[in-house]
Amino acid sequence: MSTGQFADVTAVTEVSPGNFTGEISPEWTIGGKPNGGYLLAMIGRAAVGVVPQEQVLAISAHYLRSPEPGPAQIETEVLRSGRSASQVRARLVQEGAACVETLVTIGSLEAEAKPYWEGGLPVIEPVDRADGIRIEGPSPTGMPLAMMSQVDLRIDPSCLGFALGKPSGRGELHGWLALPDNADFDPLSLIFAVDAFPPATLDVEITGWVPTLELTVYVRALPAPGPVRVLQKAQLVDAGRVDEVCYVWDSTGRLVAHGTQLAGIRLG
Amino acid sequence: MSTGQFADVTAVTEVSPGNFTGEISPEWTIGGKPNGGYLLAMIGRAAVGVVPQEQVLAISAHYLRSPEPGPAQIETEVLRSGRSASQVRARLVQEGAACVETLVTIGSLEAEAKPYWEGGLPVIEPVDRADGIRIEGPSPTGMPLAMMSQVDLRIDPSCLGFALGKPSGRGELHGWLALPDNADFDPLSLIFAVDAFPPATLDVEITGWVPTLELTVYVRALPAPGPVRVLQKAQLVDAGRVDEVCYVWDSTGRLVAHGTQLAGIRLG
Numbered sequence: 441m442s443t444g445q446f447a448d449v450t451a452v453t454e455v456s457p458g459n460f461t462g463e464i465s466p467e468w469t470i471g472g473k474p475n476g477g478y479l480l481a482m483i484g485r486a487a488v489g490v491v492p493q494e495q496v497l498a499i500s501a502h503y504l505r506s507p508e509p510g511p512a513q514i515e516t517e518v519l520r521s522g523r524s525a526s527q528v529r530a531r532l533v534q535e536g537a538a539c540v541e542t543l544v545t546i547g548s549l550e551a552e553a554k555p556y557w558e559g560g561l562p563v564i565e566p567v568d569r570a571d572g573i574r575i576e577g578p579s580p581t582g583m584p585l586a587m588m589s590q591v592d593l594r595i596d597p598s599c600l601g602f603a604l605g606k607p608s609g610r611g612e613l614h615g616w617l618a619l620p621d622n623a624d625f626d627p628l629s630l631i632f633a634v635d636a637f638p639p640a641t642l643d644v645e646i647t648g649w650v651p652t653l654e655l656t657v658y659v660r661a662l663p664a665p666g667p668v669r670v671l672q673k674a675q676l677v678d679a680g681r682v683d684e685v686c687y688v689w690d691s692t693g694r695l696v697a698h699g700t701q702l703a704g705i706r707l708g
Numbered sequence: 709m710s711t712g713q714f715a716d717v718t719a720v721t722e723v724s725p726g727n728f729t730g731e732i733s734p735e736w737t738i739g740g741k742p743n744g745g746y747l748l749a750m751i752g753r754a755a756v757g758v759v760p761q762e763q764v765l766a767i768s769a770h771y772l773r774s775p776e777p778g779p780a781q782i783e784t785e786v787l788r789s790g791r792s793a794s795q796v797r798a799r800l801v802q803e804g805a806a807c808v809e810t811l812v813t814i815g816s817l818e819a820e821a822k823p824y825w826e827g828g829l830p831v832i833e834p835v836d837r838a839d840g841i842r843i844e845g846p847s848p849t850g851m852p853l854a855m856m857s858q859v860d861l862r863i864d865p866s867c868l869g870f871a872l873g874k875p876s877g878r879g880e881l882h883g884w885l886a887l888p889d890n891a892d893f894d895p896l897s898l899i900f901a902v903d904a905f906p907p908a909t910l911d912v913e914i915t916g917w918v919p920t921l922e923l924t925v926y927v928r929a930l931p932a933p934g935p936v937r938v939l940q941k942a943q944l945v946d947a948g949r950v951d952e953v954c955y956v957w958d959s960t961g962r963l964v965a966h967g968t969q970l971a972g973i974r975l976g
Binding site for chain 2: 497498500501502504505519520525527529538541542543544545549550553554555556557558559560561609610611612640644645653654656658660661673674675676677678679681683685695698700702707708
């Protein structure tokens with residue numbers, strides 16, 4: 441099983457069949473609000489606890505309201521328990537109010553599987569992680585970024601125009617992510633990785649809070665040890681909403697997770 | 709409200725508060741199985757019936773088992789009823805078995821909204837729809853395609869290598885989609901549009917059935933009248949699974965919907 445600080449802050453305890461408790465850490469917050477991918481990893485951990493298979497293959501979340509740091513409950517319901525895959529509904533609840541509703545498909549990732557075809561993935565010019573600039577708080581709009589003191593998140597210098605008030609306009613943030621103590625990633629922390637980066641809209645125009653409405657993550661392979669490389673990319677800002685896609689490669693250059701999100705934004 | 713044959717085949721009737729019945733058409737099937745996007749449009753129609761807002765903004769579906777053509781029930785549960793957006797859980801059930809589980813965020817799309825920034829969207833060289841080749845059944849592997857007699861789905865000739873046994877290897881199918889009687893699209897039929905195309909893996913290697921495990925659709929704008937243009941794109945085939953992204957533009961060239969899916973495939 442996974443160990444380390446990330447495993448600790450996403451730990452859940454089954455208190456009755458299918459019902460779990462967890463403790464949302466105040467350190468895994470952005471602007472005081474728990475990071476959505478962090479919450480999703482905690483929910484995923486509960487979901488894999490109620491079916492025979494071990495790995496989240498796909499998790500879709502709709503965010504109803506932001507919980508506060510502190511105790512939370514995760515209620516699960518097995519929708520179908522199959523031979524090769526199972527489906528679970530899981531919701532995070534705090535003080536009786538549903539905060540995050542999810543559907544999870546759980547199956548098995550083979551340790552030795554190789555990509556068969558990856559011709560549709562974006563290709564990024566190789567850059568050295570040592571040249572990345574570490575993100576710490578506060579954000580360009582003054583928001584405290586407690587989570588950035590926990591992880592080591594570095595941005596490719598070619599995407600850092602926003603820090604000088606000159607976004608490139610490409611809507612792309614490319615960089616690297618390492619967990620506390622450089623712990624190895626696993627399928628649950630990969631779920632977090634897909635929502636760890638700042639909004640890629642920073643590379644278009646600097647705005648405040650970009651609250652996630654929906655986030656879907658696919659975990660595609662077991663990651664190799666070491667930091668992951670991440671590309672967060674905005675596609676369309678339209679009438680107060682933006683969608684972003686995110687790709688995560690492990691240290692061997694293999695795509696291990698990706699996802700898409702719809703978020704609110706004060707533009708358009 | 710929407711009218712026409714598509715509205716008819718996705719019609720639902722509320723038989724008790726939050727519980728609907730519908731009739732899955734045998735004509736909206738691929739290989740005898742109801743199309744996943746068609747089912748999702750029917751589910752979305754039930755979901756918007758139980759909250760104040762009118763348009764599906766985001767819908768995420770996990771497919772548990774394929775229903776058969778014939779009667780089905782849709783059970784909804786309002787998760788949160790908000791001022792600007794609401795969230796609903798909706799599941800399609802047949803003969804007591806849950807077939808499709810969904811979460812839906814419902815809100816309002818403004819009629820006059822213009823895209824604010826679309827720099828992250830793929831750009832396709834303009835091609836004339838009249839040059840598109842209409843897809844009819846059976847598939848390259850002999851599968852009957854009843855649905856293709858209902859819609860007018862045309863593929864850009866540059867993506868048709870698979871029909872000659874020579875896929876381009878790009879993993880892209882670009883083309884156009886029109887509803888029966890050339891009915892106008894609306895946010896519900898756009899959900900269908902995101903899953904209407906053949907698997908883009910045809911442009912990599914011809915395989916049989918590619919069953920959807922998870923499908924998430926974002927509806928971004930109210931579509932203009934007329935057929936829509938669609939790009940279906942595979943990204944990564946890995947260990948028996950593939951993900952595909954899909955973009956849908958209306959007749960004015962505005963992106964109106966997009967989505968992502970994870971599916972099973974007998975490759976890798």
